[in-house]
Amino acid sequence: MIEISAPPARILAKERLIPGQTSKLVIDAPHIARKARPGNFVILRIAPEGERIPLTIADTDPEAGTVTIVYLVLGKTTAALEQLGEGDTILDLCGPLGKETHIEKVGTVICVGGGTGIAAMHHIAKGHHMAGNRVVAIVGARSENLLLFCDELESFCPELEICTDDGSCGHKGFVTDILQKRLEEDSEIGEVVAVGPVPMMAAVARVAKPFNVKTTVSLNSIMVDGIGMCGACRVTVGGETKFACVDGPEFDGLQVDFNELNKRLTAFKPQEAISYEEWKKSHGQ
Amino acid sequence: MANSDNAPKKPKKPIAPRVEMPTQPPRERTGNFDEVALGYTREQALAEAERCLQCKKPACVKGCPVEVPIKDFIERLQHDDVPGAYEVIKSTNSLPAVCGRVCPQEVQCEGACILGKKGEPVAIGRLERYTADTFMANSACEHMNGEGRSCAPIREDLKVACIGSGPSSLTCAGYLSSRGIKVSVFEALHELGGVLVYGIPEFRLPKSIVAQEVDALREQQVDLLTNWVGGKTIEISELFEAGYKAVFVGVGAGLPRFLNIPGENLIGVFSANEYLTRVNLGRAYKFPEADTPTYPGKHVAVFGAGNVAMDAARTAVRLGAERVSIVYRRTKGEMPARVEELDHAIEEGVELQILSSPLEFVGNEQGFLKSVILQRMELGEPDDSGRRRPVPIEDDRFELECDLAIIAVGTSPNPILLEASPELKLNKWGYVKVDETTGETSMANVFAGGDIVTGAATVISAMGAGRRAGMEIARRLMDE
Numbered sequence A: 001m002i003e004i005s006a007p008p009a010r011i012l013a014k015e016r017l018i019p020g021q022t023s024k025l026v027i028d029a030p031h032i033a034r035k036a037r038p039g040n041f042v043i044l045r046i047a048p049e050g051e052r053i054p055l056t057i058a059d060t061d062p063e064a065g066t067v068t069i070v071y072l073v074l075g076k077t078t079a080a081l082e083q084l085g086e087g088d089t090i091l092d093l094c095g096p097l098g099k100e101t102h103i104e105k106v107g108t109v110i111c112v113g114g115g116t117g118i119a120a121m122h123h124i125a126k127g128h129h130m131a132g133n134r135v136v137a138i139v140g141a142r143s144e145n146l147l148l149f150c151d152e153l154e155s156f157c158p159e160l161e162i163c164t165d166d167g168s169c170g171h172k173g174f175v176t177d178i179l180q181k182r183l184e185e186d187s188e189i190g191e192v193v194a195v196g197p198v199p200m201m202a203a204v205a206r207v208a209k210p211f212n213v214k215t216t217v218s219l220n221s222i223m224v225d226g227i228g229m230c231g232a233c234r235v236t237v238g239g240e241t242k243f244a245c246v247d248g249p250e251f252d253g254l255q256v257d258f259n260e261l262n263k264r265l266t267a268f269k270p271q272e273a274i275s276y277e278e279w280k281k282s283h284g285q
Numbered sequence B: 001m002a003n004s005d006n007a008p009k010k011p012k013k014p015i016a017p018r019v020e021m022p023t024q025p026p027r028e029r030t031g032n033f034d035e036v037a038l039g040y041t042r043e044q045a046l047a048e049a050e051r052c053l054q055c056k057k058p059a060c061v062k063g064c065p066v067e068v069p070i071k072d073f074i075e076r077l078q079h080d081d082v083p084g085a086y087e088v089i090k091s092t093n094s095l096p097a098v099c100g101r102v103c104p105q106e107v108q109c110e111g112a113c114i115l116g117k118k119g120e121p122v123a124i125g126r127l128e129r130y131t132a133d134t135f136m137a138n139s140a141c142e143h144m145n146g147e148g149r150s151c152a153p154i155r156e157d158l159k160v161a162c163i164g165s166g167p168s169s170l171t172c173a174g175y176l177s178s179r180g181i182k183v184s185v186f187e188a189l190h191e192l193g194g195v196l197v198y199g200i201p202e203f204r205l206p207k208s209i210v211a212q213e214v215d216a217l218r219e220q221q222v223d224l225l226t227n228w229v230g231g232k233t234i235e236i237s238e239l240f241e242a243g244y245k246a247v248f249v250g251v252g253a254g255l256p257r258f259l260n261i262p263g264e265n266l267i268g269v270f271s272a273n274e275y276l277t278r279v280n281l282g283r284a285y286k287f288p289e290a291d292t293p294t295y296p297g298k299h300v301a302v303f304g305a306g307n308v309a310m311d312a313a314r315t316a317v318r319l320g321a322e323r324v325s326i327v328y329r330r331t332k333g334e335m336p337a338r339v340e341e342l343d344h345a346i347e348e349g350v351e352l353q354i355l356s357s358p359l360e361f362v363g364n365e366q367g368f369l370k371s372v373i374l375q376r377m378e379l380g381e382p383d384d385s386g387r388r389r390p391v392p393i394e395d396d397r398f399e400l401e402c403d404l405a406i407i408a409v410g411t412s413p414n415p416i417l418l419e420a421s422p423e424l425k426l427n428k429w430g431y432v433k434v435d436e437t438t439g440e441t442s443m444a445n446v447f448a449g450g451d452i453v454t455g456a457a458t459v460i461s462a463m464g465a466g467r468r469a470g471m472e473i474a475r476r477l478m479d480e
């Protein structure tokens, strides 16, 4: 019988993947772990007057009842999250949200991940692997020490390509260089998936377009409720307005208006700066 | 000619004027988020109650969607018996402090009041509010059940789930728990109350009032689960698997509609839902003490003219906008908002840009809104709704400068639960189809009510639906 219980969302394990910048949390949330699929995200809040922020579910363990998130410290909420440790609880954890990744058996899938997006990409790649697809992973970061999830990806991807901007590891250059080459060499690619910064996803879509291959991107538009009630997360896809939280967050990358998304992400820049500065001051940073 | 049945008991007594309700002066209140209408004092309430004629055939009750025995509760007030009055109201209405504040009384009870035929109707809403507020000092169980009665023992074996925590679900939960049924409420957001907390602003309905009504349920041993999304965290079929005997769906009609005109995704164009949710649920009026930011607007244009539009406009005034305009295709007389809210908005300096319809939003290079192009309209023949249809005046366009646009032109059904439950039959507008007398959906023992059935409506009609479903569920589970 299904049990209706929601223990406090306690952090069971914390790993500082990139100290001071990116961490991974394993959180006790059996009711969410039970339902979470690749592509889903959670919305969390860590303080009574705190903001609701969306974070991708990077992994789940339904047996253990845990969900894993990986975040990049960008502003006040993520900085405050970084102050929490094992044993602390997350005030509100809501999910799983968003549509799950549409996974079909298509043969070879190229999964491209950039920066913190590698974590989310990893969960999608795992889904493709479980469905019997051959997953080629291409990951990129500015420098070797900013790479994530390479061991996990290596464990199930027959091929893992690494790119760094400074050449400290793997190919010196962009993920799109490798993607371009693969698409040229291999005409059997069933799908390209890209998760990462908006300019990276836009570039992947640009590269993939001439090859006419299905290209899925995961959009990180600004969200408030995450359940389709505010319209904050709207994006233009194929000329139509879609709500990233309920229609997405994954969309056909060839149809997305990345330029508009990029602009909309700047809507609250001045307020975000105020928030973060005040927080830093009050935390002696 | 007055109907003899309804002839006043003491004829020829001149009708006393309605007792005005004290409000915060407009100049003060635009600088804060405190409640605008302050409520009656005891003397004012007694004086107003005294105006009621105690009609033999009271028309007021028929005007009330949940049929509060208005005449009876006012009679108790005439004898200064507040607990008695409260018990009478509570016999049909579980959220009187809310209803006394937000119901459109002028078209419901007060619209029907017989006194209104000659002079001003009895201020029934204000008396309801006075009764509820005054009684609130008592314990929550007494709130639910009337003074002197204790809570019914809760039977853990009879479980009912309510999805959503707006007025429809809260009413359903209140009714069922008062019959001894164990209720769990599943709310997707982190706060309970639905539109009452994330939509209607603090200055019209303080959160503490909603919290009090919610606490009354908690004391009735209702389990209140926040951050649970019906259709995502839990599905309807899974609730039955978990032992629930019936499910009430009260998820509201939250998906905002947009105008579908060019420029709508510019930065600075918001749905009223987003704007109000940031401010109310996110407490953005306290930013940066609260983390959720709101968007500052100097020149604000609000599209639509219902309660939602008024709330958005008055919120913008309080957040420091220099000029706030309500842009509406028809004229002031056709505006659907409660009259009190429209009057308050105008007192607070909100301008009405009537007979104007938006054509296009104009932005700058960085994607920020600069202005909106409006089409001038005139009123033509009445349409199906009986209101005169707005018709564009050829080639008469003008530009209204604005850096914040708030769109309040209605909502559609929220897709999350409906997509996850394809067995739920919908009507042609996409709302849940129910049996009108019981509220039951096409799924056995699954009931629905409120905005998800009717489309955006009122608090009291949502409550009426919650109550009807609750009565039917109790009848089935307990052979009542």
Ligand SMILES: Cc1cc2nc3c(=O)[nH]c(=O)nc-3n(C[C@H](O)[C@H](O)[C@H](O)COP(=O)(O)OP(=O)(O)OC[C@H]3O[C@@H](n4cnc5c(N)ncnc54)[C@H](O)[C@@H]3O)c2cc1C
Binding pocket: A041, A051, A052, A053, A054, A055, A056, A057, A070, A071, A072, A073, A074, A075, A076, A077, A078, A079, A116, A119, A120, A219, A220, A221, A222, A223, A224, A249, A265, A266, A269, A272, A273, A275, A276
């Ligand atoms: C579906 C989805 C999944 C995401 N998954 C991850 C993830 O797995 N790991 C991760 O590190 N980040 C993820 N993000 C981005 C993450 O939500 C933001 O980094 C976070 O909200 C920043 O909050 P802050 O208060 O620390 O910073 P802020 O100071 O508020 O903002 C910093 C920047 O983050 C972005 N941002 C701000 N608020 C929001 C918001 N409410 N929603 C989305 N973006 C916002 C803006 O671009 C802003 O410039 C995801 C976003 C979405 C929409």
Ligand SMILES: Cc1cc2nc3c(=O)[nH]c(=O)nc-3n(C[C@H](O)[C@H](O)[C@H](O)COP(=O)(O)OP(=O)(O)OC[C@H]3O[C@@H](n4cnc5c(N)ncnc54)[C@H](O)[C@@H]3O)c2cc1C
Binding pocket: A227, B102, B103, B104, B163, B164, B165, B166, B167, B168, B169, B186, B187, B188, B189, B193, B194, B195, B196, B199, B200, B201, B228, B229, B230, B231, B250, B251, B252, B253, B254, B276, B307, B308, B311, B338, B414, B416, B417, B449, B450, B451, B452, B456, B457, B458, B459, B460, B462
């Ligand atoms: C700004 C504004 C002002 C208004 N002013 C007035 C007024 O003055 N007078 C008046 O009578 N009416 C007014 N209304 C209308 C009134 O508030 C609504 O008609 C009423 O709240 C509808 O009640 P409900 O129970 O159907 O749903 P709602 O109040 O909409 O509540 C639904 C709840 O369900 C939750 N939910 C949604 N989906 C899910 C899911 N899948 N799982 C779990 N939970 C979910 C939502 O988060 C929400 O909390 C106003 C509405 C708004 C938006």
Ligand code: SF4
Binding pocket: B051, B052, B053, B054, B055, B058, B059, B060, B061, B070, B071, B074, B112, B113, B114, B115, B121, B122, B124
């Ligand atoms: S409120 Fe109006 S209609 Fe109702 S009993 Fe009093 S006078 Fe009559």
Ligand code: FES
Binding pocket: A222, A223, A224, A225, A226, A227, A228, A229, A230, A231, A232, A233, A234, A243, A244, A245, A246
């Ligand atoms: S975040 Fe509110 S609709 Fe998507």
